[in-house]
Amino acid sequence: MASNEFDLIARYFARQPVQRRDVTLAIGDDCALLEVPAGSHLAVSTDSLVCGNHFLPEMDPALLAKKALAANLSDLAAMGATPAWVSLALTLPEADEAWLARFCEGFFEMADYYQVQLIGGDTTKGPLSLTLTVQGFVPHGQALTRHGASSGDWIYVTGCLGDSAAGLSVLLDQAEQNDPVLAEYLLNRHYQPQPRVLAGQALRGIASSALDISDGLIADLGHILTRSQVGAVIDVDNLPLSPELVAFCGGDREAAIRMALTSGEEYELCFTVPAHNRGTLDVALSHTGVKATCIGQIRPGSSAVLERNGQQLDWQLRGYDHFSG
Amino acid sequence: MASNEFDLIARYFARQPVQRRDVTLAIGDDCALLEVPAGSHLAVSTDSLVCGNHFLPEMDPALLAKKALAANLSDLAAMGATPAWVSLALTLPEADEAWLARFCEGFFEMADYYQVQLIGGDTTKGPLSLTLTVQGFVPHGQALTRHGASSGDWIYVTGCLGDSAAGLSVLLDQAEQNDPVLAEYLLNRHYQPQPRVLAGQALRGIASSALDISDGLIADLGHILTRSQVGAVIDVDNLPLSPELVAFCGGDREAAIRMALTSGEEYELCFTVPAHNRGTLDVALSHTGVKATCIGQIRPGSSAVLERNGQQLDWQLRGYDHFSG
Numbered sequence: 001m002a003s004n005e006f007d008l009i010a011r012y013f014a015r016q017p018v019q020r021r022d023v024t025l026a027i028g029d030d031c032a033l034l035e036v037p038a039g040s041h042l043a044v045s046t047d048s049l050v051c052g053n054h055f056l057p058e059m060d061p062a063l064l065a066k067k068a069l070a071a072n073l074s075d076l077a078a079m080g081a082t083p084a085w086v087s088l089a090l091t092l093p094e095a096d097e098a099w100l101a102r103f104c105e106g107f108f109e110m111a112d113y114y115q116v117q118l119i120g121g122d123t124t125k126g127p128l129s130l131t132l133t134v135q136g137f138v139p140h141g142q143a144l145t146r147h148g149a150s151s152g153d154w155i156y157v158t159g160c161l162g163d164s165a166a167g168l169s170v171l172l173d174q175a176e177q178n179d180p181v182l183a184e185y186l187l188n189r190h191y192q193p194q195p196r197v198l199a200g201q202a203l204r205g206i207a208s209s210a211l212d213i214s215d216g217l218i219a220d221l222g223h224i225l226t227r228s229q230v231g232a233v234i235d236v237d238n239l240p241l242s243p244e245l246v247a248f249c250g251g252d253r254e255a256a257i258r259m260a261l262t263s264g265e266e267y268e269l270c271f272t273v274p275a276h277n278r279g280t281l282d283v284a285l286s287h288t289g290v291k292a293t294c295i296g297q298i299r300p301g302s303s304a305v306l307e308r309n310g311q312q313l314d315w316q317l318r319g320y321d322h323f324s325g
Numbered sequence: 326m327a328s329n330e331f332d333l334i335a336r337y338f339a340r341q342p343v344q345r346r347d348v349t350l351a352i353g354d355d356c357a358l359l360e361v362p363a364g365s366h367l368a369v370s371t372d373s374l375v376c377g378n379h380f381l382p383e384m385d386p387a388l389l390a391k392k393a394l395a396a397n398l399s400d401l402a403a404m405g406a407t408p409a410w411v412s413l414a415l416t417l418p419e420a421d422e423a424w425l426a427r428f429c430e431g432f433f434e435m436a437d438y439y440q441v442q443l444i445g446g447d448t449t450k451g452p453l454s455l456t457l458t459v460q461g462f463v464p465h466g467q468a469l470t471r472h473g474a475s476s477g478d479w480i481y482v483t484g485c486l487g488d489s490a491a492g493l494s495v496l497l498d499q500a501e502q503n504d505p506v507l508a509e510y511l512l513n514r515h516y517q518p519q520p521r522v523l524a525g526q527a528l529r530g531i532a533s534s535a536l537d538i539s540d541g542l543i544a545d546l547g548h549i550l551t552r553s554q555v556g557a558v559i560d561v562d563n564l565p566l567s568p569e570l571v572a573f574c575g576g577d578r579e580a581a582i583r584m585a586l587t588s589g590e591e592y593e594l595c596f597t598v599p600a601h602n603r604g605t606l607d608v609a610l611s612h613t614g615v616k617a618t619c620i621g622q623i624r625p626g627s628s629a630v631l632e633r634n635g636q637q638l639d640w641q642l643r644g645y646d647h648f649s650g
Contacts, residue, residue: 024366028552029471030403030536031368033463036361041349043356044444046412046458050451078355087371089414089456119369126375127452131414133371138358146354211355227353 018117032119040137045075051128062106069110070195072134074267077200078212080144081136088121089131144210149228153272153298160242163189165263193267199290210271216262231301240293343442357444365462370400376453387431388516394435395520397459399592402525403537405469406461413446414456469535474553478597478623485567488514490588518592524615535596541587556626565618
């Protein structure tokens, strides 16, 4: 087993498949040297995953790598940015080559798919955790921010919501699950979120605001409302639910809807669209193969109101908070 | 005590003093949106500090923040880059407001000094550690890399070497130290390294290669030699030693020299200069107030040879390696 930090880094991280032309100097010097295209903003996002908090120690390192990268790429997607580069800070309890090899397998498979080049990072000894910083480009004036929603805009989400929380329940054995096919579907949805990279770029010039759902729809939509200084109404019966989620809830649609409202780590996009852009939206998204569902509307106010058939609901819900007891 | 992650982030990290004009959107959205000047490369570096490995749990959070930022800025300095932005991923065992307040005090003091804006990051719960990604600019063709050294180039280091290791010995009580003024000097040198940001920029167009000393002179010079495919000779009697280091070693210059060769976390620059640039070097550095000392010369070969009065020494030395037993 290699015991030298530099050997480890050189062996596993210098062999990446992606070589971008905008990377003048990658791993191996004090800094990477990079080229940002003229007329574009650089978009940057950082996410940490800590063992025992964000994932279990026995998680397959390949899935962990993919999920970490997906979570970061999802932030670029939510900005409408095109991914370009990633830095990886990896803290490991020991220089476990089998673990590293499997981690790199997953990491580079996803990096290759999205044409993202690893440009640097750090490998340190300590409790297992990883921090990724992804960077991408978005043409000037076309970034999807959280502060652009206006009263009257329609609220959409991509894909289905709630599967990730159901997958986590299966994983933690909180829910008995006798259907192995259903369990596998939900676990897969929890472990392998698909960042909506193409959909995010398709929303440039169409959506008035956007973010990705990492802490639960209600908590995340709250960020748009706060920063845009608006309120919202959500029709809970319009939330997109997978048949698998409803089956997982034993056919209890109400329970499934609650999961859809609060499930974190979905990495679907939540975005707002002015009425006059709704036609363009359908065309733009049809090219990406991503389904979007209208779940409500922005209104004057400061919070999200849940409704059913025009009647307000008084459900108590909360998002995910790392520091809550 | 605040228990909400978003409150914490908002309260402590959104109140930073630096507001750069090249930051279109900073903390609070999915990504930061940034502007890289035309004609410049973006330089990016990532460093992690893990409690128990890189620092002790009782370390003053303000000093920790400064040291982390200094270590990262040192990588930009070694590239000849001008610092611009930093992302901070902070993992904390608990939402300790006193700790966070003190951390931010140190962090923003140094960020302000170097005009570096915090553009984002992540706050997670777990074993104490932090990962910083700094970014800066360097004009096209002027970056100081590790692969440009040629046989005949002279080898320089900034400042004095060895103090950081001596300070660590004082800290760990490995060395009895009866002189409190000396102990304080060395501790300060260990805790508060000065990144050579201005010196690095002054070396553009003058140095043929450069890096910063984080793992010890011999280990780090080895990176230049490997990537430049050259060897080197170091005259050990030319190594710049502080009087305090020599005093710490009880007047034993030999012991001080060995510390200077292997001491990590010095964050001084080691660089090579072609003979015809030596005059320009003195002028350029005089404007920065940083002293540089010529310690040897690049030669054909593949490793560094230690000499004294032209005679080769057979000292056994090694650099710092996180994963060694």
